[in-house]
Amino acid sequence: MSFDELSAELNNRKQQFLYRQRRTLETPQQPLVEVDGREYLAFCSNDYLGLANHPEVISSFQNAANIYGVGGGASHLVNGHSKAHHDLEEALAEFTGRPRALLFSTGYMANLGAVNALLDKQDAVFEDRINHASLLDAGLLSGARFQRYLHNDVESLDKRLGKTEARRKLVVTDGVFSMDGDLADLPAISSVCEKHRAWLMVDDAHGFGCLGKSGGGCAELFDMSTDQLQVLVGTLGKGFGTAGAFVAGSEELVETLIQHARTYIYTTSMPPAVAAATLTSLKILQTENWRREKLETLIKQFRTGCEQIGLQLMDSPTPIQPILIGESDKALDMSQGLEQEGIFISAIRPPTVPQGSARLRVTLSAAHDEEQVNTLLNKLEKVARGSGII
Numbered sequence: 001m002s003f004d005e006l007s008a009e010l011n012n013r014k015q016q017f018l019y020r021q022r023r024t025l026e027t028p029q030q031p032l033v034e035v036d037g038r039e040y041l042a043f044c045s046n047d048y049l050g051l052a053n054h055p056e057v058i059s060s061f062q063n064a065a066n067i068y069g070v071g072g073g074a075s076h077l078v079n080g081h082s083k084a085h086h087d088l089e090e091a092l093a094e095f096t097g098r099p100r101a102l103l104f105s106t107g108y109m110a111n112l113g114a115v116n117a118l119l120d121k122q123d124a125v126f127e128d129r130i131n132h133a134s135l136l137d138a139g140l141l142s143g144a145r146f147q148r149y150l151h152n153d154v155e156s157l158d159k160r161l162g163k164t165e166a167r168r169k170l171v172v173t174d175g176v177f178s179m180d181g182d183l184a185d186l187p188a189i190s191s192v193c194e195k196h197r198a199w200l201m202v203d204d205a206h207g208f209g210c211l212g213k214s215g216g217g218c219a220e221l222f223d224m225s226t227d228q229l230q231v232l233v234g235t236l237g238k239g240f241g242t243a244g245a246f247v248a249g250s251e252e253l254v255e256t257l258i259q260h261a262r263t264y265i266y267t268t269s270m271p272p273a274v275a276a277a278t279l280t281s282l283k284i285l286q287t288e289n290w291r292r293e294k295l296e297t298l299i300k301q302f303r304t305g306c307e308q309i310g311l312q313l314m315d316s317p318t319p320i321q322p323i324l325i326g327e328s329d330k331a332l333d334m335s336q337g338l339e340q341e342g343i344f345i346s347a348i349r350p351p352t353v354p355q356g357s358a359r360l361r362v363t364l365s366a367a368h369d370e371e372q373v374n375t376l377l378n379k380l381e382k383v384a385r386g387s388g389i390i
């Protein structure tokens with residue numbers, strides 16, 4: 001092992017246009033951000049509803065910090081489980097129409113914890129090919145027989161489920177696919193699960209807040225009960241605008257997670273003030289339908305505009321509206337060209353997405369307005385022409 005070895009690998013990555021660099025934000029999440037000292041109109045945040053910087057969410061956070069202090073202090077099973085956490089869990093259970101909900105510190109940990117509490121070597125896990133990395137990692141770590149089925153392809157899943165003799169079968173999918181923006185075909189997937197007596201776990205990180213009449217995500221949109229969708233995961237750092245995650249489901253599921261989910265047991269609880277702020281953002285998200293309606297208007301405006309320009313969009317009804325570019329160098333070029341025009345959108349490249357499918361992952365937020373989306377369309381057209389994409 002040597003520094004030279006690492007250095008050679010890093011250089012290799014640069015040559016393939018896959019090197020990643022962080023950018024430093026000097027403002028809250030909002031349409032106009034300051035990045036490395038320059039102002040940009042940003043279209044790549046997951047703050048879909050504009051709640052990350054909402055005054056009521058901020059004041060709930062501040063008030064709770066005055067009551068509970070800052071740190072969670074210990075894990076939930078020692079003495080880190082505060083009333084703020086408990087109240088949020090009860091509200092999330094009611095919101096999702098599930099008997100119970102359990103908070104985790106991050107979505108990554110919720111996924112790792114849930115899959116690993118449920119499965120071991122005697123079991124089998126079936127994952128959509130383009131599931132989020134945290135779900136794939138969760139399945140691999142569990143030691144269960146790990147299989148990927150073709151993207152959103154129920155026949156491919158059915159075939160695989162038919163061949164296994166594992167003790168437990170768990171099917172795992174994103175609700176909204178994070179890099180493509182399309183929806184999992186949950187009614188069809190859940191009936192295949194039922195046929196094979198498999199359980200279904202859905203990670204709806206990008207659906208909560210955005211989809212369903214009251215923001216209940218895919219489960220609300222497709223009206224999926226606890227018997228059809230046994231393990232429902234939501235994250236709080238996206239539509240909710242705060243941080244953390246939860247798993248919602250039956251009494252038995254949540255008690256099993258409390259006993260066995262290692263990412264729940266062996267970590268400090270999230271700061272109670274984050275839970276209190278989340279309770280406020282949950283109330284706003286449920287009642288302020290205008291945020292979802294506005295998103296819908298902006299999505300329509302953006303898709304119509306792209307069609308007119310001739311840009312290739314994906315089949316997405318959600319605020320995730322990626323523009324498929326293909327090669328990593330081209331995507332990087334586009335992203336840099338847009339930056340010169342004052343638009344901030346990062347290029348998403350392999351291994352986050354499959355080889356040859358680098359893209360600009362445009363995301364819209366209820367905090368954007370129509371004029372800003374117009375600006376985006378104009379700049380996209382200019383830069384895409386300049387790089388020969390259209």
Ligand SMILES: *Cc1c(COP(=O)(O)O)cnc(C)c1O
Nearest residue numbers: 106107108132134178205235237
């Ligand atoms: C962002 C994301 C996660 C991770 O959630 P964090 O709370 O950011 O750790 C998990 N699953 C999906 C589908 C995501 O998009």
